[in-house]
Amino acid sequence: MLSEQLKGIYDLLFKRFGPQDWWPGDTPFEVIVGAILTQNTNWANVGKAITNLKKAKALTPDKLHLLDIKKLAELIRPAGYFNIKAKRLKNFLDWFFENYSGELKNLENVPTAELRQQLLSVKGIGPETADSILLYALNRPVFVVDAYTARICSRHHLIDEGADYHQIQEMFESNLPSSIQLFNEYHALIVHLGKDFCKPTPKCGECPLNGLPHRV
DNA sequence: GACCAGGCACATC
DNA sequence: GATGTGCATGGT
Secondary structure, X not given: OHHHHXXXXXXXXXXXXXXXOOOOOOOHHHXXXXXXXXXXXXXXXXXXXXXXXXXXXXXXXXXXXXXXXXHHHHHOHHHXXXXXXXXXXXXXXXXXXXXXXXXXXXXXXXXXXXXXXXXXXXXXXXXXXXXXXXXXXXXXXXXXXXXXXXXXXHHOOOOOOOOOHHHHHHHHHXXXXXXXXXXXHHHHHHHHHHHHXXXXXXXXXXXXXXXXXXXX
16 A cells, blocks of 8 residues: 555656656766765756766776875866865775776676665765665665755654654565666656755645645 | 755754 | 754855
């Protein structure tokens, strides 16, 4: 029955918004960089940082690994938190080169659960960033939870207010088929819904979920 | 000018 | 274990 509700919500969102074509990135590595840069940050600003990295021909594992951290911080400045994010990117690259020679294909045979644990061990990569990388860059069937997901699930009584990341993720993953395509589209649709309607102060207006149970 | 954005680590109680 | 705070740019 939760599974019915989750599928119903998906259908409503897809019907209203259509396919979202996520992740907006040309290569898996670009997706990884974007996942770190978009932490608590508007995607438009991340796009500017990505453009800067492309112009500087720095958007490959090797180049980014070698790039001076001060220089890197300057290039990603539009994405905000640029000092801390430069360090986070470097932390990821250090891990990537130490363990996998900076080659994405070397990640292919690592089991998802193990890879997730390893990503989480990198300082600056938390649950959402790790799962975004796993799903959108590495094509693993994990459900990405973000602030919008938590807010929407709570407001519509799908889960307790105050449920943590893992509980919310578990609700989706155990009540939906484990499909990369479905998880990809669902998370993207939730973000679209969140941007248009489910702000911290709700703007329900023409929300496609109008009519479903909702907290006041 | 206030509010918000596709978080995370760390300090403090 | 829960709660608070710093990190920072840019659009609405």
